[in-house]
Amino acid sequence: MPQEGSENRAEPAPALAGNGAERDARPSRVRGIVALVLQLVCVAYVGRVLYRERAELASALELSAGAIFALLALNTIAHLQRAYEFTYMLRRLGVREPFGEGFLLTGAGFLLNHLPFNAGLVMRATVLKRDHALPYTSYLALVMVNALVNVAMAAVMGLLSVAFSAAESSARLPLAVAFCAVLVAAVALAFVPTGWVPARSGFVWNRLRTLGTGVRLVRGDAPNLALLGLLAFTKVAVTAVRMWICFGALQTELSPLAAALLSSTTIVFSLVNVTPGNLGLREVAMAAVSTLLGTSYEVGIAAASIDRAVLLLYTVVSGLPGLYSLRRRGPFKASAAR
Numbered sequence: 001m002p003q004e005g006s007e008n009r010a011e012p013a014p015a016l017a018g019n020g021a022e023r024d025a026r027p028s029r030v031r032g033i034v035a036l037v038l039q040l041v042c043v044a045y046v047g048r049v050l051y052r053e054r055a056e057l058a059s060a061l062e063l064s065a066g067a068i069f070a071l072l073a074l075n076t077i078a079h080l081q082r083a084y085e086f087t088y089m090l091r092r093l094g095v096r097e098p099f100g101e102g103f104l105l106t107g108a109g110f111l112l113n114h115l116p117f118n119a120g121l122v123m124r125a126t127v128l129k130r131d132h133a134l135p136y137t138s139y140l141a142l143v144m145v146n147a148l149v150n151v152a153m154a155a156v157m158g159l160l161s162v163a164f165s166a167a168e169s170s171a172r173l174p175l176a177v178a179f180c181a182v183l184v185a186a187v188a189l190a191f192v193p194t195g196w197v198p199a200r201s202g203f204v205w206n207r208l209r210t211l212g213t214g215v216r217l218v219r220g221d222a223p224n225l226a227l228l229g230l231l232a233f234t235k236v237a238v239t240a241v242r243m244w245i246c247f248g249a250l251q252t253e254l255s256p257l258a259a260a261l262l263s264s265t266t267i268v269f270s271l272v273n274v275t276p277g278n279l280g281l282r283e284v285a286m287a288a289v290s291t292l293l294g295t296s297y298e299v300g301i302a303a304a305s306i307d308r309a310v311l312l313l314y315t316v317v318s319g320l321p322g323l324y325s326l327r328r329r330g331p332f333k334a335s336a337a338r
Contacts, residue, residue, distance in 0.1 A: 021058070033064060051258050063249045069309060070245055075314040082106045083233050089142045092224075095132045104322040111319025114279065114312075127326070147226070148186055151268055153232035158264030161257045175261070175292070182268055238253035239263035246303040256291050265289045 080103070087102040097105075105124055113120035121143065128134040158179040162172055240256070240263035247254045254262070269285045283304040290300030 004040025062068075063306060067245050067249055070094070070308040071307070074238050074242050074245075074315055076318075077313060078235065079103070079107060079229055079318055080316075081234055081238070082110070085146055085228070086142075086227055087147060089229070090134075091126075093134065093138055093142065095128065095134055095332065097128075097132070101325070104325040106322070107318040108313075108326060111315050114315065120197070122318060125325075143304075147271065148189060149225075149228045150182060150232045150235060151191075151271060152186035154236055154264040154267035155179045155186065157233070157236045157260055157269065159183065162265060165255075165257045167262070179268070193244040204230070214316055215234060236260065236263050239266055241309055246306045247290075247299070250299050250302055252294075252295055252299055252303070262286060262289055279308070 082104045083099060083103040086106050087097050090097050090102070108255050109120035109124045111120070112123050113182050125134075125136045125139045128139050129136060156179075156247060159176060161178065162176045165172070237260075240259040243262045243266075244254050244256075244259040247259075266282065266286060269282065283301055286304040287300030290303070291297050
């Protein structure tokens with residue numbers, strides 16, 4: 001006899017991995033404290049650079065209404081892309097999350113990712129497990145596959161930007177080697193058999209097994225890979241336009257290839273997620289790369305800070321409705337739309 005209320009329960013989605021990975025759902029307090037300290041140090045450093053050069057960078061405060069609107073529109077496009085990618089990959093796992101709910105959920109998750117302990121990732125995993133009985137490891141596999149495709153595409157675009165750039169720089173070869181190494185690593189991770197991963201517990205081994213099983217969702221499916229590659233390309237393109245607008249606000253013109261190079265570097269660097277939202281670290285990395293393009297370090301910091309400020313504004317505006325939607329989203333409500 002079915003238990004009371006069983007008609008409201010979602011069919012369990014297929015689990016993609018195990019072997020202790022469920023323990024990774026519990027955030028590490030030490031890792032969170034270290035991340036918070038690093039974030040505060042990076043933000044303080046960025047603030048010091050901006051304050052020191054405040055007279056020269058005052059033009060950044062004169063960002064036109066048109067530029068702000070364009071940046072907000074580009075962030076909206078990126079949000080739509082993330083939501084579609086999110087709901088599309090969930091369908092590969094047999095989970096039908098309505099696009100509207102997925103849009104709100106990704107907005108709330110992106111906002112919470114600016115807190116320690118991977119709060120956004122944990123929140124989405126919890127909601128999907130509650131509404132669709134989706135195991136945490138299945139969602140983690142989805143996230144890792146998306147990240148792998150995005151980073152591989154960014155590495156390809158970075159290599160093309162370096163190869164076709166007319167500017168002569170001593171950094172061209174190191175950048176090409178770095179992008180090539182990232183691309184080779186991404187391809188290798190996509191094809192390494194799961195059986196090669198040592199059968200023992202641990203953060204790294206659990207992640208590798210989860211990634212290997214998640215890759216099986218897309219391996220050998222050319223149309224699926226093409227779609228994911230196109231979504232990753234739009235992410236690089238949208239970020240490149242944002243870079244072009246932000247540097248232009250500081251009277252620094254970027255060529256399309258230079259903007260693409262900065263965009264690719266930003267996306268690849270997103271893997272180094274040691275501070276929540278990469279706050280501070282992303283600005284320092286962008287400034288360092290901008291110096292290789294003949295731009296001053298301070299201008300690079302300022303341009304990255306403009307982009308961050310508008311991004312945070314959009315994140316709050318789009319994230320708060322997502323957080324509110326979690327209150328009205330009753331248990332298993334979304335799964336009823338299957």
